[in-house]
Amino acid sequence: MPVVFNEPLSFLQRISEYMEHTHLIHKACSLSDSIDRMQVVAAFAVSAVASQWERTGKPFNPLLGETYELIREDEGYRLISEQVSHHPPISAFHAQSLKQEFEFHGSIYPKLKFWGKSVEAEPKGTMTLELLKHKEAYTWTNPMCCVHNIILGKLWIEQYGTVEIVNHSTGDKCILNFKPCGMFGKELHKVEGYIQDKSKKKRQVIYGKWTECMYSIDLKFYDTYKKSEKKTGSDPKKLKQERTCEGEEEDECPDVQETVTVIPGSALLWRITPRPAHSAQLILRI
Template identity: 35%
Template structure:
């Protein structure tokens, strides 16, 4: 296996790598992390065209050069301040819980308005490591779209498992995407499991903006602590309340409030101690998003053909080159191949089964995903530290 092509200065620019093995070529394209306030580098030309980004099978002009699976993963492995370390090493159960609340807020990222990532293909994977944290994601369903994430940190003895199923609903001048699926974080050294959900994503057309809304509940049965967070947006024409989050941390048994939570998920969030009125900033978005580095390929031989950065490499390369005709052809090629594989499975009476997760569905619990392997191995793609 040999490196056939690369672009230098990988910390600041998109990185491309062509890997050859026998007669098969795997090309990997990794792009820089999403910016602090959404992907400013990739914008649709005007409002009418931005509206199209809400629909599937977009022309590549309205795609950012990465898969939704990669965007999902970035919320887990791309950060400046390491909240996971803080969660695990805080001295008391209450301090750890507050750190988990801050970590949960840190996974709320700002998508760009008017452009969107690629819709992951069935069985697409994304495997990335940051230090001792190893993250593995698989698209376990495409109709409806469901992604499963498993991450482990052997050094910190941390594990988290997410299942994500976005369900968009149109409401006249806005679209709300409810993000279904359970999220759990395990601090194994402390025997604590934290369960939480995700807020809804809202897209407003007039004025054009994106925000997170809805209620998030975080609870730890072992410590008896719970948090309720309410994400809010502004009124139709105002900006007050935009990106705001407000809530409380309390004891589950007595419902006694211990801390009030207030701030903005795109700037700072603070907690106020009910006993003494002391306020402490627990989350600063600038710290989380400072000096984010583009992932790089460390082990070429271990790149899977299902890796997001490989599946969409030709499309991404064409988008970055602004060769829209070629990008359209390459995107159609990926989508046509998926239809061909689905047709072959149907003709054989085969049912596609995820390779990395077991999945189940019920009306009561929606989709549930469990990793097949206990630990996630180190990835061939790494985030420089």
């Protein structure tokens, strides 16, 4: 494969980017309510894949036994990742708070599928976040990732699928739906979901974009907003046409979408950290 398709870093280094928004974990550790903690953990799970936005280059494959270590005293954690299997390629990582507040660990086994003009990556492997103070363990699996136009045209990326975050200590769950692009690109990057307690009662709605920000809102306010939205002219019978990588005919990247429409009564959970100027040019230099 031509080296131009690669980023000048290894997959083990890319894994460390999951920790870009570590402040969300610190915030979750400080909250007393389990539903509030779940909201922030869900925002962290979304933020962990946000660095992939417009990152269509392929990291270099690590050698078996290769490791990468990162210590961020300013963020209060240390991380080590290792290539633990060559075939199939499996990377494992473990991040730990310097103050013994949390541990974040998991393994990644990307299963690739080629669909002619696109590559679909299924990120097999489970992420586990342990909040030691609260004696809680959360697990989830990352969404599907698809890179379009690998042969001809402008490369662009989307993520889709259902992500279920489980608090194994309390029984709370967060179900997140990473929406596929759709026929006209209206759903590109959108994420919607809800939090339910151990009795399966819905408590909060979470929405936003994995490339931008995530908000939380009480279920009753969300339902009221949706009812008023229908009354103001949206067509509930409009057909939602979704697509995946398989069998698609159009691979044109949709136009840049509008920012997230904030529903009254919503609380901001997370906003992406702006990238440095000219970062797109810097990452391509080898």
